[in-house]
Amino acid sequence: xxxxxxxxxxxxxxxxxxxxxxxxxxxxxxxxxxxxxxxxxxxxxxxxxxxxxxxxxxxxxxxxxxxxxxxxxxxxxxxxxxxxxxxxxxxxxxxxxxxxxxxxxxxxxxxxxxxxxxxxxxxxxxxxxxxxxxxxxxxxxxxxxxxxxxxxxxxxxxxxxxxxxxxxxxxxxxxxxxxxxxxxxxxxxxxxxxxxxxxxxxxxxxxxxxxxxxxxxxxxxxxxxxxxxxxxxxxxxxxxxxxxxxxxxxxxxxxxxxxxxxxxxxxxxxxxxxxxxxxxxxxxxxxxxxxxxxxxxxxxxxxxxxxxxxxxxxxxxxxxxxxxxxxxxxxxxxxxxxxxxxxxxxxxxxxxxxxxxxxxxxxxxxxxxxxxxxxxxxxxxxxxxxxxxxxxxxxxxxxxxxxxxxxxxxxxxxxxxxxxxxxxxxxxxxxxxxxxxxxxxxxxxxxxxxxxxxxxxxx
Numbered sequence: 223x224x225x226x227x228x229x230x231x232x233x234x235x236x237x238x239x240x241x242x243x244x245x246x247x248x249x250x251x252x253x254x255x256x257x258x259x260x261x262x263x264x265x266x267x268x269x270x271x272x273x274x275x276x277x278x279x280x281x282x283x284x285x286x287x288x289x290x291x292x293x294x295x296x297x298x299x300x301x302x303x304x305x306x307x308x309x310x311x312x313x314x315x316x317x318x319x320x321x322x323x324x325x326x327x328x329x330x331x332x333x334x335x336x337x338x339x340x341x342x343x344x345x346x347x348x349x350x351x352x353x354x355x356x357x358x359x360x361x362x363x364x365x366x367x368x369x370x371x372x373x374x375x376x377x378x379x380x381x382x383x384x385x386x387x388x389x390x391x392x393x394x395x396x397x398x399x400x401x402x403x404x405x406x407x408x409x410x411x412x413x414x415x416x417x418x419x420x421x422x423x424x425x426x427x428x429x430x431x432x433x434x435x436x437x438x439x440x441x442x443x444x445x446x447x448x449x450x451x452x453x454x455x456x457x458x459x460x461x462x463x464x465x466x467x468x469x470x471x472x473x474x475x476x477x478x479x480x481x482x483x484x485x486x487x488x489x490x491x492x493x494x495x496x497x498x499x500x501x502x503x504x505x506x507x508x509x510x511x512x513x514x515x516x517x518x519x520x521x522x523x524x525x526x527x528x529x530x531x532x533x534x535x536x537x538x539x540x541x542x543x544x545x546x547x548x549x550x551x552x553x554x555x556x557x558x559x560x561x562x563x564x565x566x567x568x569x570x571x572x573x574x575x576x577x578x579x580x581x582x583x584x585x586x587x588x589x590x591x592x593x594x595x596x597x598x599x600x601x602x603x604x605x606x607x608x609x610x611x612x613x614x615x616x617x618x619x620x621x622x623x624x625x626x627x628x629x630x631x632x633x634x635x636x637x638x639x640x641x642x643x644x645x646x647x648x649x650x651x652x653x654x655x656x657x658x659x660x661x662x663x664x665x666x667x668x669x670x671x672x673x674x675x676x677x678x679x680x681x
Contacts, residue, residue: 259458260451262426263417265308272413272450274305277404284404288312295374295381297359297389297398300406303449306384309406310355313382319351320344326361331369338373345378352379359383360392367394374400388496408448415443417450418457432461437474445481456481498526499534507542511581518570518577528569532558535576543580544589546661553579584661592655599649606646641679651678 265271268278268288277284287296288309298306311321322337341352354373356362373379374397381401385392389403409417421427422434434442438460446453457472459480464472502517521531532554539554557576561569615626630642643650653674657666674680 258455259421259427259461260454263421263424263454265305265312268312271305271308271312272417273409274309274406277406283402284309295377295379295401296383297393297401297403298382298384298406299389299403300386301408301448302386303446303451303453304406304408305450306406307355307357310353310382310384313353313380319353319380321353321355323355323357326356326358326366329356329366331366334366334369338370338378341373341379354379354381356381356383358385360385360387360389364394367397371396371400391496409446409450410448411443414446414448414450414453415439418442418453421454421457428457428461432464432470432472434472435474438472438477441474441477445477499531502531503534503538503542506538506577506581507585509581509585511578514577514581515574518573522566522570522573528561528566528573529558531573532561532576535573535580538580541590542585542587543583544586544663545657545666546586546588546663547583548662550580550583584663586658586660586663588655588657588663596654599652604648606648608646609643611642612644637676639673639676641677644677 268285271278274284276282279285284296287294298309300306310323313319315321320341322341324333324337337352337354341354344350344352354370359367370379370381374381383393383401389398418434418439422432423430434457442453442456442460445456456477460472460477463476463480464470467476469476498517498520502514502521505513505517518531522528535554536551536558539551543550553576557572560572564572610624611627611629613623613625615621615629621627630640632638632640632642634640645652655670657663657670659667
């Protein structure tokens with residue numbers, strides 16, 4: 223390097239950026255006329271936001287953030303169409319902050335660092351704060367999420383991240399601890415009705431061009447399944463169909479002809495996966511066969527791996543039914559084999575049959591309670607030595623060690639059961655399996671105590 227170059231000023235740093243004019247709180251710019259209805263109807267103020275009153279009521283955390291009173295980074299967690307992107311925009315525009323949006327689907331560490339460096343420059347020279355909105359932050363790798371930590375820590379950026387997945391599973395702990403996690407709820411049916419009514423009448427929506435029958439409204443609400451974007455998309459499609467026929471009334475048949483399937487909120491890689499399978503198993507455990515079939519249908523419709531469902535049925539058969547109905551495990555294993563053999567969609571029948579069998583079977587957790595109690599003793603050091611008369615005697619020198627000496631063969635007695643010590647000395651008298659009085663286990667509840675008395679020589 224030439225000596226003169228030591229004093230060459232980097233043109234990017236030659237002078238600070240021109241001071242920006244202070245920005246007053248503003249509304250988001252209107253969407254172009256040709257934009258989708260869901261974009262045109264995106265709320266411009268807090269007053270237009272439907273739902274989420276637990277976060278937007280007076281003094282609630284998100285309202286205070288939007289109004290500029292609580293500058294903290296947030297993770298907005300909730301299902302699609304509940305307003306995550308809208309609220310991120312409002313955080314920026316309502317307080318005059320600069321807004322930068324990145325999508326985790328396309329942005330990498332380089333883009334994140336570029337935004338952070340620009341935010342530092344603007345903060346230093348313009349005293350301008352930056353809101354960084356990252357959509358689908360759960361798709362960021364650990365390295366990409368780690369790149370945000372310093373800037374979030376010193377508030378170089380005010381991070382507003384959106385995710386449809388539980389942040390506890392998808393966001394690194396350091397970022398979680400630096401952010402306020404706010405859970406958005408699915409919109410209620412009333413929220414969706416209000417949104418549709420507003421879209422029908424407002425100028426930026428359909429401008430009063432159409433009327434909506436009560437039956438069509440009810441169908442749209444059901445189809446939306448709490449998703450505002452889906453509701454508006456379906457309404458727009460129905461309006462286009464009505465316009466094509468020259469009708470000013472959107473009827474039920476029009477909606478049905480344009481949208482024939484309700485949304486199923488389910489993500490095989492996210493928390494819905496865990497929530498629905500949890501509800502499925504708990505419904506079976508609670509003997510609610512109808513709820514169990516509902517959750518099974520949701521998993522099938524959403525494309526869940528049927529082998530995963532079958533495995534859970536096999537586990538449940540032993541965990542929550544066990545010996546109260548020994549055929550439950552056979553039914554679950556048969557369903558698993560059937561799914562593997564015939565595939566879907568026919569495999570749904572075997573899954574449904576096993577679900578009905580398990581949900582209606584008598585319940586007992588004595589099997590899992592027994593093995594877990596035995597494991598707890600083993601892990602705590604309660605192992606002891608195998609009694610000499612039970613040890614292997616099929617090798618040279620075993621008799622000299624006392625192995626298998628004095629063992630009594632149960633089949634030598636008429637009853638097939640005789641008094642003999644089987645557990646190590648330390649565990650004599652320890653009960654693990656305690657059958658219930660439900661289903662087939664009722665017989666065992668009578669038989670097991672008698673067996674114990676005979677084996678232990680108690681009477």
